[in-house]
Amino acid sequence: MLVETPDNTTQKLVLIDTIQRLGVAYHFKNEIKTSIQNIFDESKQSKNEDDDDLYVVALRFRLVRQQRHYMSSDVFKKFTNHDEKFKENLIKDVHGLLSLYEATHLRIHEEEIFEEALIFTITHLESMVPKLSNLLKAQVSEALSQPIHTNLPRLLARKYICIYENIESHSDLLLRFAKLDFNILQKLHQGELCELTRCDDISAINLVSPNLRPVYRTLLDRYDEIEEELTKESKLECLYYAKQEMKKVARAYLKEALWLNDVYIPKCEEYMKIAIVSTTVMMAATTFLCVMEENITKETFEWVINEPLILRASSVIGRLKDDINTNDFEQQRSHVASFIECYMKEHGVSKQEAYVEAQKKLANAETR
Template identity: 40%
Template sequence: MAPALVENAVNCNKEIVRLLANFSPSLWGDHFMKYASDTQLKQEYSKDIEVLKNEVGSMLKPSGSNIVDALNLIDILERLGVSYHLENEIEKKLEQLFNLNTNYEDETYDLYTVALHFRVFRQHGYRISSDIFSKFRDGDGKFQEGLKSDPRGWLSLYEAAHLRIHGEEILEDALTFATSNLKSMAQNLSSPLRKQVEHALVQPLHFNIPRLEARNFISIYEEFESKNETLLRFAKLDFNLLQILHKEELLEVSRWYTELDCANKFPYARDRLVECYFWAMGLYHEPQYSRARIILTKTFVFVSITDDTYDSYGTIEELDVLTEAIDRWDISQIDKLPDYAKLFYKDLLELYAQFEQELAKEGRSYAVYYAIEALKELAKGYNVEAKWFKEGYLPPFDEYLKNGLITSTFYYDTMTSLLGIESVTEEEFKLLSQKPKIVVANLKNCRLIDDIATYEIEKERGQIATGIECYMKDNGVTKEEAMNKFDEMVTNTWKDMNEECLMPFSNSREVLMRIIGLSRTTNVTYKNYEDGYTMPEKVLEPHIIALYMDSIKIPQML
């Protein structure tokens, strides 16, 4: 949150003092409202992509293909952002390759190859053992000295180590050694390997948003001596075609936002529509998720307004009434609300009524129930935090975290992220409503990262009940010690999530990837512990420009 300003408001002849956060205006103005889609260009891209898709698909078909070549191809397809075109073919290929019982002790499997295989299989849920790295350690259990001259191998190991689970000490050591070695050798490497290393040290692959990774890797892959021109052109065309779709969606949600008049109705709240869309795209960028992205963007907008209403604008008395109204979910409650909250409440109920009407057509109106129940829980959590803030109460850390997992918003976000996905069943919503291990790990991950990133700003505006302050008081430690502990807890949440994403899955992979997407987007948005949502110019601005404003230049075919 930004430093607070004080506003005096008169309500029923009684002066109310409101704290207003001094949020910066939207960076984007009406830029995305002006977009005009090029139908002819879309058709040309689509036609070329279909041809290239068939060519690339044929590369995956040979049943007797070398496992090294096959996994390299799959990795490149995924990093270029085009693997979704061949999802079924890739899954069949991986199952076939995993069942080969490959002997990784063979000398032909170097550090780069073993780490790549480990990472690709783990990314798809296969329980490949970390023991395959034992061959690279000496008698003292340290990684062999001779490996220090293998930067490509260390980079591969570094990326693989981020998929570790609890108890994999060999990967703990691997990450430490790989990070140290890569930092020391980065300046002496030639491009494109140097670019890969520098990028990975800032943003590990496993923690990155796939669309951002694709945008970056396309430019790096172009410099590879061994690049496949067919793959490169396929990736460029596909990126630009998807960008057109994303800009069309931004136009749609911008019109909705403008017609709803959010900026004028709720001037105290952050105007972050484009950033909300960026968050939605962090969970799914593929064309089949277009409806899901639009629905999720709209819910993000409303939860952001809700957050700012509770965080500073509303009084305790007003927020009690608003919380009860949300819990009752009945338009008859509107007369009890202050004027600004009446507008919000009416728009909120109408939005969910629209969702329910749309999903009822496919027999999925039950999904809206779970989203609404999650929102009710969130409002209650926000209300607790508002009272802590306004009453100057500093809770014990356990009490803070229990409520903070709710107000991280990510349980609600998980539920709403699934509204627009037709394949998600009621059973899966029921399972998620019990908050299984991966959901709790995700909530904790996002809560702790947010707490570190917003600590100084919240302290500046007089917020006492922050996670860092609660932990410092409970444990008698310094701010730095508390932040280091939070970092350690974040690392452990990733180990929990990595474990839950291994077969047999406790949830469908469709659901698991949405949860992982939330943590990845958090990692990107709060990079270097900056609040990139509230202040997008610090983190998100270049990402948004790269994804939605700058297309990739594609040379004409001769």
């Protein structure tokens, strides 16, 4: 399919873009590299028939720059007036505006035309959203929330698969391949995370996939340093507790990653059970006790790892303050649901009512 489609045609550009958005481009790395090189070379030698099509020009520009070739932003000057403002007749071209918007995120220093383009596209795309079809509305809303260039490939793939299957002209073969690939990789990544949380020492590093080994090695190095110091002070037994708390945090991060992948919004109780661990208050308290000069008794460590009220309250305060203060920002990108979203879904209330409940729980934790 990719090889058979002629280079520098609109069909080839769209196909490459689709393959990349669906998250399967790594299977065709060499073919895509060759095609874009040919597209880039041809664009420098001759005028393209569709140079007056904003959608195609912007798409070609983005794909070429993504491949680290320099294409001048002058290709967009034909779409501006003498005052360097974009032509008003473009505001009805939704696909063209969306393509230009995505291209602006590959701008480099002193490309002023893109500063104007970004304002122009955002202004008009936002005003269009209420009038668009559901499919196009989803595409525009997602792009405004998280442009392709700054998105995470796997999260982009998950969302675009849902969009692509509703496009009438989609390829059934490509769609099935993308779904299968996504599910296989998801299982692989989940398994890798489980391996990481299950492993204890360097002897288990071969059980960890190669791409996670540097992370695992660094983590072990930090604990080796702590172990060396504790051995000198005859306090090695307390390291066991620090490692146990670290494992709890890793498992909590895994759970949150699974929620994000599955687009799952838990109930508040389930959310807070994981959240008070992922704040790392318990892990930090245990680690600090390990490195203190005083000798800490086993009973004290047992008290800490059983989540005493003071540490649970500290964890709740940290989590709720973060959710209250950063919720709007965090939800503009791909991010696990916060207490706000969990409460809204569980109780069927507005965001404002969820904020009020979060403030109540925060105040309650602060008075404990």
